[in-house]
Every structure is written in C-alpha cells, then in structure tokens.
Amino acid sequence: xxxxxxxxxxxxxxxxxxxxxxxxxxxxxxxxxxxxxxxxxxxxxxxxxxxxxxxxxxxxxxxxxxxxxxxxxxxxxxxxxxxxxxxxxxxxxxxxxxxxxxxxxxxxxxxxxxxxxxxxxxxxxxxxxxxxxxxxxxxxxxxxxxxxxxxxxxxxxxxxxxxxxxxxxxxxxxxxxxxxxxxxxxxxxxxxxxxxxxxxxxxxxxxxxxxxxxxxxxxxxxxxxxxxxxxxxxxxxxxxxxxxxxxxxxxxxxxxxxxxxxxxxxxxxxxxxxxxxxxxxxxxxxxxxxxxxxxxxxxxxxxxxxxxxxxxxxxxxxxxxxxxxxxxxxxxxxxxxxxxxxxxxxxxxxxxxxxxxxxxxxxxxxxxxxxxxxxxxxxxxxxxxxxxxxxxxxxxxxxxxxxxxxxxxxxxxxxxxxxxxxxxxxxxxxxxxxxxxxxxxxxxxxxxxxxxxxxxxxxxxxxxxxxxxxxxxxxxxxxxxxxxxxxxxxxxxxxxxxxxxxxxxxxxxxxxxxxxxxxxxxxxxxxxxxxxxxxxxxxxxxxxxxxxxxxxxxxxxxxxxxxxxxxxxxxxxxxxxxxxxxxxxxxxxxxxxxxxxxxxxxxxxxxxxxxxxxxxxxxxxxxxxxxxxxxxxxxxxxx
Amino acid sequence: xxxxxxxxxxxxxxxxxxxxxxxxxxxxxxxxxxxxxxxxxxxxxxxxxxxxxxxxxxxxxxxxxxxxxxxxxxxxxxxxxxxxxxxxxxxxxxxxxxxxxxxxxxxxxxxxxxxxxxxxxxxxxxxxxxxxxxxxxxxxxxxxxxxxxxxxxxxxxxxxxxxxxxxxxxxxxxxxxxxxxxxxxxxxxxxxxxxxxxxxxxxxxxxxxxxxxxxxxxxxxxxxxxxxxxxxxxxxxxxxxxxxxxxxxxxxxxxxxx
Numbered sequence: 049x050x051x052x053x054x055x056x057x058x059x060x061x062x063x064x065x066x067x068x069x070x071x072x073x074x075x076x077x078x079x080x081x082x083x084x085x086x087x088x089x090x091x092x093x094x095x096x097x098x099x100x101x102x103x104x105x106x107x108x109x110x111x112x113x114x115x116x117x118x119x120x121x122x123x124x125x126x127x128x129x130x131x132x133x134x135x136x137x138x139x140x141x142x143x144x145x146x147x148x149x150x151x152x153x154x155x156x157x158x159x160x161x162x163x164x165x166x167x168x169x170x171x172x173x174x175x176x177x178x179x180x181x182x183x184x185x186x187x188x189x190x191x192x193x194x195x196x197x198x199x200x201x202x203x204x205x206x207x208x209x210x211x212x213x214x215x216x217x218x219x220x221x222x223x224x225x226x227x228x229x230x231x232x233x234x235x236x237x238x239x240x241x242x243x244x245x246x247x248x249x250x251x252x253x254x255x256x257x258x259x260x261x262x263x264x265x266x267x268x269x270x271x272x273x274x275x276x277x278x279x280x281x282x283x284x285x286x287x288x289x290x291x292x293x294x295x296x297x298x299x300x301x302x303x304x305x306x307x308x309x310x311x312x313x314x315x316x317x318x319x320x321x322x323x324x325x326x327x328x329x330x331x332x333x334x335x336x337x338x339x340x341x342x343x344x345x346x347x348x349x350x351x352x353x354x355x356x357x358x359x360x361x362x363x364x365x366x367x368x369x370x371x372x373x374x375x376x377x378x379x380x381x382x383x384x385x386x387x388x389x390x391x392x393x394x395x396x397x398x399x400x401x402x403x404x405x406x407x408x409x410x411x412x413x414x415x416x417x418x419x420x421x422x423x424x425x426x427x428x429x430x431x432x433x434x435x436x437x438x439x440x441x442x443x444x445x446x447x448x449x450x451x452x453x454x455x456x457x458x459x460x461x462x463x464x465x466x467x468x469x470x471x472x473x474x475x476x477x478x479x480x481x482x483x484x485x486x487x488x489x490x491x492x493x494x495x496x497x498x499x500x501x502x503x504x505x506x507x508x509x510x511x512x513x514x515x516x517x518x519x520x521x522x523x524x525x526x527x528x529x530x531x532x533x534x535x536x537x538x539x540x541x542x543x544x545x546x547x548x549x550x551x552x553x554x555x556x557x558x559x560x561x562x563x564x565x566x567x568x569x570x571x572x573x574x575x576x577x578x579x580x581x582x583x584x585x586x587x588x589x590x591x592x593x594x595x596x597x598x599x600x601x602x603x604x605x606x607x608x609x610x611x612x613x614x615x616x617x618x619x620x621x622x623x624x625x626x627x628x629x630x631x632x633x634x635x636x637x638x639x640x641x642x643x644x645x646x647x648x649x650x651x652x653x654x655x656x657x658x659x660x661x662x663x664x665x666x667x668x669x670x671x672x673x674x675x676x677x678x679x680x681x682x683x684x685x686x687x
Numbered sequence: 688x689x690x691x692x693x694x695x696x697x698x699x700x701x702x703x704x705x706x707x708x709x710x711x712x713x714x715x716x717x718x719x720x721x722x723x724x725x726x727x728x729x730x731x732x733x734x735x736x737x738x739x740x741x742x743x744x745x746x747x748x749x750x751x752x753x754x755x756x757x758x759x760x761x762x763x764x765x766x767x768x769x770x771x772x773x774x775x776x777x778x779x780x781x782x783x784x785x786x787x788x789x790x791x792x793x794x795x796x797x798x799x800x801x802x803x804x805x806x807x808x809x810x811x812x813x814x815x816x817x818x819x820x821x822x823x824x825x826x827x828x829x830x831x832x833x834x835x836x837x838x839x840x841x842x843x844x845x846x847x848x849x850x851x852x853x854x855x856x857x858x859x860x861x862x863x864x865x866x867x868x869x870x871x872x873x874x875x876x877x878x879x880x881x882x883x884x885x886x887x888x889x890x891x892x893x894x895x896x897x898x899x900x901x902x903x904x905x906x907x908x909x910x911x912x913x914x915x916x917x918x919x920x921x922x923x924x925x926x927x928x929x930x931x932x933x934x935x936x937x938x939x940x941x942x943x944x945x
Contacts, residue, residue, distance in 0.1 A: 101829040116750065117816050119856060120758040136836060172830065179832035181825045181885040183849040190839025208849060214757055215852060222824030229820040237813065260805055289752040326726045328733055329754045430756065433780045436689065499829045547740045549733070593745050598707060599806040601748055602740065 053306070053657055053672045056460040057161045062678045063143075066165045069461070070504050074511035081106035084510050085269035085517065087254055089241045089296050091118030093213070093491060094474025095275030096220035097498030103227030105503060110267055111224070112236045112256060114291055114604075119221040122277060122289040123494060126213025127334035127427065129197060129205035130177075130491040132170040137194050141202040143167045150489060151679045153199040153379055154454070154482020155631035155647065157312070159655070160678055161461060162479045169500040170492050174206055176499060180219035184208050197487035198335055199379035199686070205488040210334055210426045216491055220498070240604065242535075243528040244272060244300045244470065245518060251300070251470035252518030255528045257536075259604060262597040264532050266525040268518030270510055271469045274300060275498065278453035278475040280313065282612045282619065283564070284556020286450035287319060287332040293608035294615045297457055297476055301618075305465040306657035306670060308458035308478035310615070311623035314485055314632045315565050316451035317343075317383035320434055320444075321403040325553075330449040331434055333406070334427055335487040338376040340411035340420060341444070343367050343383070345404045349394030355405055355443050366390055374686040381484040381632045381645075382686060384448035388565050389643060391447075398445050407443035448565060452490060454481040454632065455622070458657040458672070462505035463497060466657075469509065473497040478655070483631025536596050539606045544589030548605045551586045552612065558582070559616055563623050568636040572624040576617060583613040618658055618667055625669060628652045649681050690787040695721045698783075699791040700735065702747055705804050708811075712804065714793075724784040728771060729754060729761065731783050732794075748807040754779040756920065759855035762862070763808055764795040769859035769918045777857065777920040797862035801869070801905040812858045814904035815872060821900035822893040823876045825885045838884050851879040853921045860915035860923075866907030871915035873901050874931035875923045881934055891938040898935055 058069040076084065084107050088099045091113040099111040113121060133146040146167035151158060178184065178192070184206050185193040194203040208215040227233040236256070243255035245266065253268035279294035280286035301307045318333045344365045346358055366386055371378040378386070387404050390396060397403045412420055417440055421428065428439050435445070456478040463471050463479070474494040481489065518525070562575035586609070594600040629638040629645035630652070638646045655672040698719040705712025717739075722731050729751050736746035752760040761778040765771035771781045786792060794808065802810040852875070860871035877894050880886030886893070909928055916925040 097829075104828055115752060115758070115760060116812060117759075117856065119816075119819075120752060120760050122753060122758070124759075125753045125755055125757050134835070172832070174835045175832040176827070176829060178835040178838075179825065179827040179885060181848070181880055181883050183845050183852050183879070183883065184835075185849075186840055186842045186845045188842050190841050190845075191836050208852075211757065211853060214855075215849075218852065222819070223827075223829070225816070225820040226824045226826060235816075237816075289758060290754060291752050323725050324723050326723055326730050326734060328727070328730050331755050429775070430780070433756075433776060433782070436782075436784065503829070545741075547737050549737060591740055591743070593740060593743065599748060599809065602746060 053458070053466065053670050054460065055159060055672060056462060057159070058461065062160065062164045065161055066168055073505060073508045076507045076510055078106055082108060084108065085110070086271055086273065086506070087267055087269040088112070088273045088275060089254065090121065090275035090277060090476070091224070092121035092123035092275060092277060092474060093217055093220055093494030094498040095121070096217065096224045097495050098273060098275060098473060098502050099233050100220060100223035100227050101499055101503045102506070103230070103232035106232065109227070109233040110236065110269070111233055112239045112241055114238065114240045114259065116237050118224060118235060118237065119217060121217065122292055123217045123491070124214045125289065126491055127210045127332065128336040129195065129207035129212045129488040130173070130216060131197065131204050131486070131488045132174045132206060132492065133167055133204060134171050134174060136192060137203045139202045141204050145202065146170060146204065148679060149200050150480070150486060151482065152684055153484055153486035155484055155645065155684050156482065156649070156653070156676065156679070156681050157309070157630050157674065158480055158482030159674060160676060165501065166480050166493055166496050169496045172500060173492060173495045177216055177219050180222060182208065182215045182219045195336055195339055196377060198338065198377045198383070199374070199486040207336065210336070210424060213491060216495065220495070241296045242299065242532045242607065244303045245525050245528045246303050246467065247518050247522065247524045250468045250516070253520065253525060255525070255532050257532065260599050262595070262600065264529055266520040266529055268520045268525065270513050270517050271471060271506065273471045273473060273502065274457065274476050275473040276476045278456070279615060280450045280453050282555070282616050283450040283559050284552050285322065285327065285330050285560070287316060287330050290329060293611065295608050295611045298611040298615050300457060300465070300467065300470055302660050303467065305467040305470055306458040306659055307455070307618060308655050308657045309455035309622065310619040310658070311563070311626055311633050312454035312483045312631060313450060314380055314452040314454060315384045315448040317380055317387055317448050318406060318446045319449035319451070320431065321398055321400065321447040331430065332449070332451060333431060333444060333446060335380070337406060337424055337427060340423065341376065341406040341408050342410060343376055343404055343406055345390045345395045345397060347395070351395070355407070364395070371686045378686050379484060379486060384565060385634060387448055403445040403447045405443035406446045408439065409443070412440065452485055454478065454483060454485055458655065462508060463502050464509060471502060471506065473502060483633055535607070536603065539590070539592045539603060539610070540596065542587065542590050542592065544591050546589050546591060548590055548592065548602055548609050551582065551590060552609045554582055555579070555613060555616055559619070563620050566634050566636050567623050569624065572620050575620045576624070579613065579617045579620065586610065586613055621667055622656055622658065625656060626652055653681070689784050692724070692788040694724055696724060696783060696786065696788040698722060698786060698789070701791065701793045703795045704747070704807050707806055708803050722783050724782070726783050727754070727779060728765065728781040728783065729779050748809050750809050751779055756780045757855060759857040762797045762810065762857060762859070764797060764862055766793050769797060769862040770920055774917070775920055775922050777855070797858055799861045799867035801867065802858060802861065814906070815856050815858060815869065817904060818869065818873060818897050818900045819876065822889065822896040825880060826889060840883060844882050848879050848882040851875045851882065851923065851927055854923050855921050857920065859918045859920060861906065863914040863918040864907065865912055865914065866910060868909050869901055869906040870909040870928050870931065871919060871923055871925065873897055874927035877934055878927045878930050891941050894931070894934045894938045895942065
C-alpha cells in the first residue's frame with residue numbers, strides 16, 4: 049500500500065473474500081441503471097461479455113471496436129481451450145488447486161485475492177458458455193471432455209476442437225448481438241479510440257475516430273472500460289492479429305493510469321519459425337499439441353540430417369529429460385527458454401538453426417493417425433498451409449514467439465485503475481497471471497472479468513457518481529478532440545522517406561534482441577538509448593499518405609506505431625528495474641547454475657506500477673507489495 | 688497446386704481501386720517484384736504497398752487482421768474466386784508458391800449489393816451482423832445457467848453443431864453466389880443452434896427472424912448452385928442449407944397451426 053496504491057483487497061479468509069465483497073458492494077437499483085452510460089472499448093471475450101452483461105442488467109452501453117464486426121476481435125484466434133475447476137475428470141482438481149497452479153505458474157508475482165476469485169468463478173463460465181450453445185468437445189456418453197495444458201497435473205481444459213476462442217467469442221457475441229437488438233448496447237465497429245477524457249480526475253469519456261470517414265467525435269459517460277487486449281505487437285512479429293495495439297492503454301496511461309509490469313511478456317514455445325524478412329506475423333501451434341507431441345532436438349550440435357535419419361539415441365527429448373514430472377507439458381516460459389538454450393548450443397534445426405521438433409510419431413503409432421487428426425486436424429492443416437509440410441509424416445518445426453502480455457494497466461480488486469472511473473479487463477489489465485500465464489487461462493480471465501467480476505464491482509463506483517456524467521461539450525472533451533486532430537495532422541504532414549512498417553519492423557527487431565527471451569543490463573540500457581532515436585526518426589521521416597477524412601490504413605498504423613515507440617521505452621525501463629528473473633522475464637544475470645530463473649523475493653515481490661510524469665522524464669515507479677498469505681513463496685519447480 | 692518455379696517470383700497485378708463508396712472504381716495494374724514463394728498473398732500485397740508508398744502512391748486498402756484464417760476479416764476475389772484458387776483456405780492462408788512466376792493475378796473486392804465497397808478492396812459486411820442480431824443466439828442471462836454437465840448431448844450432435852459453428856462469417860459464400868445469397872452463412876448459424884438442446888426454445892422464431900433479416904438486407908435466394916460450398920474456407924457443407932429449408936418450413940407450419 050505504498051504511494052497511495054491501494055488494491056482494495058477485501059478482508060476475510062481467501063475463500064470468503066469475493067462473497068463478502070459482493071455482499072458489501074453498493075448496488076444500483078434496476079430502475080436507476082438506465083441512467084448510467086457505460087463506455088466499453090474492445091469487443092473480445094472481456095469486452096463483449098461485459099457489454100452483453102451490463103446491457104442485460106439495464107445499463108446504457110456503448111461498445112467500440114476497430115474491426116468491422118465485434119466477432120472478429122483477436123480472442124477469436126485462441127485455439128486450445130479454457131480452464132475451469134470443475135473436476136469432471138475426478139483427478140483431484142479443485143478451486144484451490146487451480147488457484148495454486150495459477151499463482152505458481154505466474155512465478156509468485158500475481159495478486160492472490162484476484163487469482164483466487166478467478167478460480168472461484170471459473171466453473172460458472174463453463175456453465176454460462178454451455179447454456180449459450182458453445183459446442184465444447186464431448187465424450188461419447190454426452191458429457192464434456194477435457195484435456196491437459198501446461199503447468200497442471202490435472203485435465204481441466206475445456207475445448208472446441210482447435211477453435212475454442214472462436215466458439216467462446218461467438219457465445220459472447222451472440223449475447224452482445226441480443227443486447228444490440230434490444231437497444232441496450234450501441235455498437236460502433238470500425239471505430240478506434242484515440243483519447244481518454246478525464247474530468248475532475250475521473251475518466252468520463254473517450255474520443256474516437258471513425259475509420260471509414262475519418263470523423264473525430266467524443267462519447268461521454270459515467271465510466272470507461274478498456275478491454276483492448278495486449279501489446280505483443282510492440283515486437284512487430286507476434287502471434288497477435290495485425291491490428292492489435294497498445295494505443296487505448298497508452299493513451300489512458302498518459303492521462304494518469306499506471307502501467308503495471310510491462311516487462312512480463314509471454315513468449316509461446318510452439319510457433320512456426322520465422323522464414324524470412326517479408327513475414328508479417330507468426331502463427332501459433334496450440335499448446336494442446338504437447339499432450340501428444342514430443343519436443344526434441346539433435347544431441348549433436350550442427351546435426352543437419354533430416355529428422356527421420358536421426359536415430360532415437362541421438363535425439364534429446366530435452367523437456368522430458370529436464371522436467372520429468374511435467375515433461376512436454378512444462379509451462380510456456382520454461383519450455384521457451386529450454387528451446388532457446390538448445391538453439392544457443394547450436395542444436396537448433398532448420399535453415400536458420402532457430403527451431404526444434406514437435407514430433408507426433410509416437411502418438412500416431414500408439415493411437416492411429418485418425419485419432420490425432422480428430423484431436424488436432426485443423427492445426428495440422430494450418431501447419432501444412434503455411435509450411436507446405438505434412439506433420440503426420442515429418443515432425444513439426446517450432447520456435448518460441450511473442451504471444452501474450454501479462455503486464456497491463458494496473459487495477460485494484462474491483463478492476464478499476466488508479467484513475468477513478470477507468471476500468472480495465474482481460475489481457476489489457478495486469479492482475480491475474482503474474483510473470484507467466486498458464487495455457488488456457490486467458491480465455492478464463494477475459495470471461496471472468498466480463499461476465500462475473502466487473503458487473504458486480506461497477507456499481508460500487510457508479511453509486512458515487514450520481515450527477516457527474518461527462519459532457520461532450522465541456523472543455524475537457526474539446527481539448528481531447530483537438531489533441532487527436534493535431535496528432536493526426538502532424539502524422540500526415542511529415543511526408544518523409546520511410547514507411548510506417550519500416551519503423552515498426554526496426555522497433556520489433558531491437559526489442560526482440562534486447563528485451564526478448566533473455567535480457568541483461570547492458571542490452572536494456574542500449575535499447576533505452578536507441579528507442580528515442582528511432583522515435584525521433586519516425587517523427588521526422590515517416591511517410592503517411594492520404595488524408596484524415598477517408599479510410600486511411602497507413603494513418604491508423606502510424607498512430608499505433610507512434611504509441612508503440614513510446615511504450616517500448618517503458619517496457620525496457622521495467623525490465624531494467626526488475627533485477628531478478630521470474631516467469632517470462634529472464635535476466636541473464638539472475639539464473640541458477642542449471643539455467644533456471646532466479647527470483648529475488650526479498651527485493652522484488654511487488655507489482656511495478658509506472659506513472660507517466662511527462663514526455664521527457666523517466667517514468668516514476670510505484671510499488672504494490674505482494675503479500676502471500678495462503679500460498680507459500682517457493683522456488684518454482686517442474687522437475 | 689504448388690506451382691514450380693524460382694524462390695522469388697514476379698507477378699502482374701490487376702487490382703480494383705476505388706476511392707470510396709460514392710466514386711466509381713477501376714482496375715489498375717501493378718508489378719509485384721521479387722516476391723518470395725513462401726510469402727502469403729497478403730504479405731505480397733504488403734510488399735507492393737511498401738513500394739507504392741515509397742513512390743508516394745497511395746497503398747491498396749484491404750481488410751485483414753488475424754492472418755491465420757480464423758477472424759474472417761480478409762476477403763478478396765482472386766482470379767475470379769473468393770479467397771483465391773485453393774479450397775478451404777482464406778486469403779491470408781494463401782501462399783504465393785501456388786502462383787507461377789509471371790502470372791497475372793486479378794484482385795477484386797467481394798461483390799454483392801448487400802456488401803457496398805468502402806474503399807478499394809474493402810467492403811461493408813455489417814449486414815451479416817444484423818442477421819445475427821435478429822436471432823443468432825440463445826437467450827440466457829449471465830449467471831442463470833445450470834451445471835454444464837446437466838444436459839448430456841450426444842457426441843455426434845455436438846460435433847455436427849461444431850461443424851456449423853465453425854463459420855467465420857467472412858461472406859465468401861455471398862461473393863461466390865450468382866444470387867448473392869447469404870444462405871450458407873444463415874444455414875450454419877441456424878443449424879448450430881437447432882442441433883443442440885439449448886437452441887430448442889427459440890428454434891421457431893430464430894429461423895423466421897433471421898431469414899426475414901437476410902431478405903431485408905438484399906441477399907438473394909438459394910438456387911442450389913453450390914458455389915458457396917466450393918469457396919467456404921471453413922468447409923461448411925451446403926447440406927446445412929437443406930436443413931435450413933426444413934427448419935423454415937417447420938417453423939412456418941408450426942406458426943400457422945398455433
């Protein structure tokens with residue numbers, strides 16, 4: 049609770065906190081709810097579920113997304129599954145076990161009370177989605193099927209083939225569509241948020257740009273909710289959709305919202321390796337594949353024989369060797385790092401030497417090719433389309449890639465940021481995954497926040513805000529609109545020599561090298577020197593053609609890259625400050641003799657929440673100490 | 688389907704350029720040079736756009752987002768086929784290795800009265816969202832659900848529902864149909880729910896409301912050309928349209944009798 053950062057964690061034993069808090073929170077009576085205007089930015093799992101639920105409760109909701117339909121938000125691309133503590137498999141799962149696995153999986157850098165609540169509501173999410181008609185995989189008896197994901201020794205992951213995110217989003221989109229039809233939610237597709245408006249210290253609205261006409265306009269309300277996803281595209285190449293960006297979060301940060309733990313970025317171990325510099329994105333191969341696929345690399349450095357010619361005894365199944373109890377289902381950060389170590393030793397495969405094998409030969413001979421096709425057919429098809437290789441016959445080539453960002457805007461237990469009125473949901477906030485997210489937990493968190501948490505906490509804020517609604521004609525809104533227009537004119541006026549993508553790619557290479565899978569003091573200091581130079585060059589030499597008053601994709605991209613160029617610096621500051629290794633944040637100076645992450649609980653068991661204090665000043669650090677009352681801090685081991 | 692040839696290839700593009708919905712469009716010709724065979728179709732357009740911007744010419748506008756075949760944002764009619772020549776493939780999953788060095792490639796937007804062009808290759812597909820709003824959901828209040836395992840659903844039914852639910856709402860079925868019908872899309876949505884017990888209470892009104900909205904948006908009727916099935920990147924079978932017809936007939940009879 050230093051520096052005025054109060055997480056508002058309710059008192060009481062951990063398994064009673066949420067129940068007591070819900071009872072003690074203020075409510076808005078049903079007849080009064082229609083007097084409140086709620087602005088939601090983003091329509092992925094978190095945004096769509098929140099918009100649908102709040103609309104259903106009777107609030108007046110406006111929901112914004114940059115895609116042409118809310119159903120296209122990037123949650124749709126999540127493949128593998130969603131966790132829930134249902135214990136349908138009778139394998140010893142419980143709310144407490146999911147809670148414990150998540151805290152441990154996050155390398156003891158998340159907030160206990162939030163994680164417990166997440167585990168607590170997880171079962172209701174599955175009930176809700178099934179009731180909506182989400183066609184989860186089933187057993188022949190008609191009951192729900194499960195599979196295993198990394199970092200767990202139980203089967204608690206529910207899935208819909210390799211398209212779980214798509215089906216969950218369709219469920220939330222259906223609920224949202226119903227509310228749109230009923231008039232409780234007004235939807236604004238192809239609309240991008242470019243500014244948060246603060247009135248008397250509270251977030252009361254936003255400024256948006258219509259991406260078809262270029263019109264800039266304001267929307268006022270009683271509170272603002274950001275559900276705008278993660279910032280993985282700061283690395284240029286990632287598994288994110290091309291449009292994913294940090295702009296909404298960054299604009300809010302510059303208006304006072306603290307950015308927490310930006311250095312916690314998840315590098316996913318099983319992606320298709322980079323094949324050339326023309327490449328625009330990386331494609332994930334679901335973690336679920338590691339249920340049946342075995343990861344290996346040649347034992348000998350420089351062994352360039354085709355995989356089929358490398359005999360069994362010359363292969364190193366390094367995950368099974370190093371982590372016998374979790375094997376191929378070791379968590380993401382650990383599996384990625386192990387792949388990097390193998391490649392650093394010169395044992396990487398493929399033309400670039402940056403890859404390892406994910407081999408299904410054993411599973412196919414044990415279960416049959418059809419059984420594997422039934423489980424992962426669409427993933428094998430996707431792999432074939434991209435690489436032109438048949439993974440039923442030759443092992444997949446995989447390599448880690450930027451996938452998810454655990455960091456995000458700081459929020460308290462109510463999911464409200466330190467900027468009153470601004471609430472942040474899903475990947476956009478920082479709260480539940482600590483330094484590493486376990487597989488199949490992102491979908492769980494997005495839907496927990498939107499369906500069950502925020503609708504129960506928002507009343508507490510709204511009840512204090514009677515008569516304080518924002519007004520689009522007030523000077524605060526006019527000023528924010530002016531800022532947006534100025535920024536746009538500046539971008540369009542530079543007419544330099546280089547494209548937006550050039551700068552984005554340069555930034556991505558720099559960050560991947562200096563602040564990617566491994567980081568060190570000198571590299572981060574170098575990045576902190578070079579990012580401002582690149583940013584300056586951008587503002588002097590970028591070429592953004594066309595006008596504002598039209599559909600202008602270069603302009604959209606330019607605005608986002610400009611924000612990435614600022615945000616990247618904060619990411620590096622955070623990585624430099626955190627002189628320990630934990631989860632996805634690996635500082636080379638801090639490792640055990642066998643190359644595992646070495647945490648420093650004495651000095652770093654805190655959330656780093658950064659405050660923006662001006663364009664040319666370094667960000668200011670605020671610390672929220674992490675107190676572990678239920679789980680004992682321990683060295684994380686999957687051996 | 689893999690065209691043999693060099694690792695880097697050259698193509699001639701004929702691309703539809705249109706400033707906005709109010710201005711008539713036209714084809715423009717571009718050279719796509721030194722394109723890696725392993726680049727995707729959209730990466731090829733990225734490369735062309737980079738060179739256009741460097742020459743101070745406006746880049747080609749096209750919709751895209753996830754670039755892994757699931758979001759349904761990318762479109763394009765490539766050499767006359769929505770999403771290009773390969774089956775079960777979105778434009779973003781189409782790779783240049785499928786085109787021969789020196790090929791001329793014609794790139795147009797999805798064409799349908801209900802999909803007005805916004806700019807170049809970008810069309811407005813919000814009509815599909817309005818069809819969903821007419822009934823593409825199960826009405827269940829958040830928190831009102833029973834235990835997920837309370838209703839066992841036979842695996843074949845759940846699998847069949849999933850086959851239908853896999854639709855990515857890209858609209859290729861509309862672009863391929865001589866009548867610009869969105870029946871395959873509609874059939875997929877209706878079938879997903881009618882195959883599941885959760886969809887039963889609203890079954891009758893859902894199909895009637897969604898079909899009425901489909902017609903009101905200006906989509907045509909199905910005349911069994913099956914072009915939709917041929918281009919569908921999610922491989923939704925046209926058999927679902929037969930199911931849709933049956934659903935609609937039963938709903939009409941039920942409504943008339945009651």
